Amino acid sequence: MPVAPPDSIRAFRQLHETGLLLLVNAWDAGTARVMESLGAKALATTSAGVAWAQGYPDGDALPVDRLLDTVEAIARVVKVPLTVDMEGGYSDDPNKVGELAVHVLDAGAVGINLEDGAGSPDLLCAKIEAVKRAAERLALDLFVNARTDVFLKGIGPADKRVEEVLSRARRYKAAGADGLFVPGLKTPAEIRVVTSEAGLPVNLMAMAGLPAASELATLGVRRVSAGAGMAQSILGRVAALTTEFLRDGASAPAPEAGISYPVLNKLMAER
Incomplete structure (x- = not known):
């Protein structure tokens, strides 16, 4: 298994100590490779x-073997640190979440996201503790990014959300x-x-209305x-191209919409 080297783990932690880390989110090895190549x-x-x-919906529905296959495939083709969105850990059993986190590390990641969603903060605390214990037993470092959905889901009165x-x-x-x-x-x-x-490095999500990176x-x-x-x-672009093709056989996307075959093939051949 492509376990991340210690220098990759240290580098990821250091990226949270100063400045602003702009973190792109990949969904397979190909997208990860393109994103890494752009800096x-x-x-x-x-x-x-x-x-x-x-072919699954978002929301803890993905089978964990598919998640691990994806993590390992991405780790195989990139050199930069990789952190994995584990949603709610795909289980309400903290010990199972801890075991999964270790498998994610074994597959080549250096960090994870765990979210509270609409659930109890008590449960997320228990999951974080279980994850840390599981990693420490194997002497594996792990960056746990705790996601709280207080603002995203509008939990509680608006004037009390920062406090929460x-x-x-x-x-x-x-x-x-x-x-x-x-x-x-x-x-x-x-x-x-x-x-x-907060006492922790703060991570925000890009969305309409968020201040520019320089202000953040x-x-x-x-x-x-x-x-x-x-x-x-x-x-959405796939849907548009498919609609065009099924309508009149159009199969040549506009030049600005794609990367050429030779460029993509060369990129995937490089390590």
């Missing part, structure tokens, strides 16, 4: 993109989390409070994830 310092998977590529995020951040940090992911958080004033008081850096954000947006755009 990505690290890569993440998108749970939605991986699930859709395998910070409460969860303290608990997740105590459980062993290394980072805090708050998708849906967009207001500069609220971002500043969270980055100042000054607000103390350490990581911005592309999320599922690229996968949605690509599948």
Whole structure:
């Protein structure tokens, strides 16, 4: 198995210490290879993109063997650090989540995302603790990015959401989390409070209304994830091209819409 080397693990942690990490989200080895070739310092998977590529819906529905196959395939073709979106861990049993995290590390990743969704923060704390114990037993380092969906799902009164995020951040940090992911958080004033008081590197998700990267850096954000947006755009393009082809046999996409066959083939041959 392509276990990530220690220098890759250290490099990933260092990317969260200063500056702003712009993290693109791949869904298979090909997309990961293209993204790395364009200068990505690290890569993440998108749970939605991986699930859709395998013919499953997003939302803890992907069989874990398909997840592990995808992680291993990506790790085989890239050199930059890879972190994996494990959604809710595909189980409510913290020990099973811990075991899966070890398999993800064995497959070549250096970090994971675990989310609370609409569930209890108690459960995510238990999962983080189990993941850390499982990794430590095998002397494997692991960057756990704890995702809280307070803003994304509109949990609680709007004027209490920052307070709720910070409460969860303290608990997740105590459980062993290394980072805090708050998708849906967009207001500069609220971002500043969270980055100042969370006690963990803060990760946001690219979406409409989010300040520019330069402003996010000054607000103390350490990581911005592309999320599922690229996968949605690509599948939308596939739908458009398919519609054109089925209508009149059109099979030559506009030049700006693709990468040439020779360029792609050469890229996939390189390591």
